[in-house]
Amino acid sequence: MTAPRTIDGAALRRALPMAAAIGALRAALRDGTDPESDPPRTVVPVEHGQLLLMPAHRLRYAGVKIATVAPANPAAGLPRVQGRYLLFDAPTLSPLALLDGIELTTVRTAAVSALAVDLLAGPEAGHLVLFGTGPQARGHLDALRVVRPLTRVTVVGRTPAHVERFAETARRDTGLPVAPGDPSAVATADLVACCTTARTPLFDGALLDPHATVTAVGSHEPDAREVDSVTVRRCTVVVESRAAAVREAGDLIPELAAGRLDRAALIPLADLATGAATVDRTRPRLFKSVGMAWEDLVVAGAAYEADAAEDA
Structure with a gap:
């Protein structure tokens, strides 16, 4: 089994310029993505903030973002929001890529x-x-x-x-x-x-x-x-x-x-x-x-395809 591709923030920005991300979201909506069917975000309060879980599934891909929100972090020089995105192949649910969740969130x-x-x-x-x-x-x-x-x-x-x-x-x-x-x-x-x-x-x-x-x-x-x-x-x-x-x-x-x-x-x-x-x-x-979550999935899928194409 092939290990999931790792796509850090710099690789995501390089593979998916902002115009391409906008275009991917526009195409997804025009192709019938229904945001009303998105699973609700799961928010779990913890001592120093929140844990967030955002799963989605659409056509070729499934995926889930796990993020944290720690309001006190900026005072310590750390990001307020951190996380990772795990992208799966929809038919087999095999993991395809692990993406930087914060850059993904910023872009989407x-x-x-x-x-x-x-x-x-x-x-x-x-x-x-x-x-x-x-x-x-x-x-x-x-x-x-x-x-x-x-x-x-x-x-x-x-x-x-x-x-x-x-x-x-x-x-x-x-x-x-x-x-x-x-x-x-x-x-x-x-x-x-x-x-x-x-x-x-x-x-x-x-x-x-x-x-x-x-x-x-x-x-x-x-x-x-x-x-x-x-x-x-x-x-x-x-x-x-x-x-x-x-x-x-x-x-x-x-x-x-x-x-x-x-x-x-x-x-x-x-x-x-x-x-x-x-x-x-x-x-x-x-x-x-x-x-x-549907937005994360669309952008993650587009970034994965573009990053893989660079190696082809």
């Missing part, structure tokens, strides 16, 4: 957001307001550049030194004007990406321009929010899955529970990708992502 989360933005935002969207300075923030900058002609990036964060460091690195790597800012910058934003661990809203939704598109990816916890009630009520709301959103989308759950947002009004991303639904472009758009 940003790629899903970019797919949503490509389906929701105006074609000339150029000003990105980016909340956060961690790996997801950088992943979103790289992914959104693939689908829209960014001309300006405003970075907002809690720690000025981190914001300035992020902006300096992003300027050097992308050649874009990237500068620190504050939450009021959303008033002139075409795109807003919320990539934080915040538990309370980051900005005043009344400031959003009607043409703005917002992505919120920071949490899958029902009591954590990056956007406020005003944002939710003003926006057309798009989700990966209605069932997952009702379980895990803390940005939406208060509005759903209060009856101010109807579950049936949530537009599944798959419906946009297949053309089964359209959005009202006279009001802002919000894509609330909680991260799902």
Whole structure:
């Protein structure tokens, strides 16, 4: 029996550029992937955080991500989220590859957001307001550049030194004007990406321009929010899955529970990708992502095929 292929973070990035990851997710939705059928995420509280288990199965592959969330780790210089992904051949359930789970998560989360933005935002969207300075923030900058002609990036964060460091690195790597800012910058934003661990809203939704598109990816916890009630009520709301959103989308759950947002009004991303639904472009758009196992599986499978092709 052949040992599973090992794909570390660098190999995954090399084998699967962001454009290819976005394309793989788009193709999966157009080919009939049903996010509503995804098994619920298993979350096990432990003394210093959480253990997460995310299995999925689709056509050629099955797989499972095992991840940990340790909120105190960054203070010790360690990643907040860690993990591995094990990919299996679907017909035999033989292990094919062991992938770096954190790079996989960074790529798939940003790629899903970019797919949503490509389906929701105006074609000339150029000003990105980016909340956060961690790996997801950088992943979103790289992914959104693939689908829209960014001309300006405003970075907002809690720690000025981190914001300035992020902006300096992003300027050097992308050649874009990237500068620190504050939450009021959303008033002139075409795109807003919320990539934080915040538990309370980051900005005043009344400031959003009607043409703005917002992505919120920071949490899958029902009591954590990056956007406020005003944002939710003003926006057309798009989700990966209605069932997952009702379980895990803390940005939406208060509005759903209060009856101010109807579950049936949530537009599944798959419906946009297949053309089964359209959005009202006279009001802002919000894509609330909680991260799902089918996304991990699609990106892991695409990375495995691309990595194997390099050796062929």
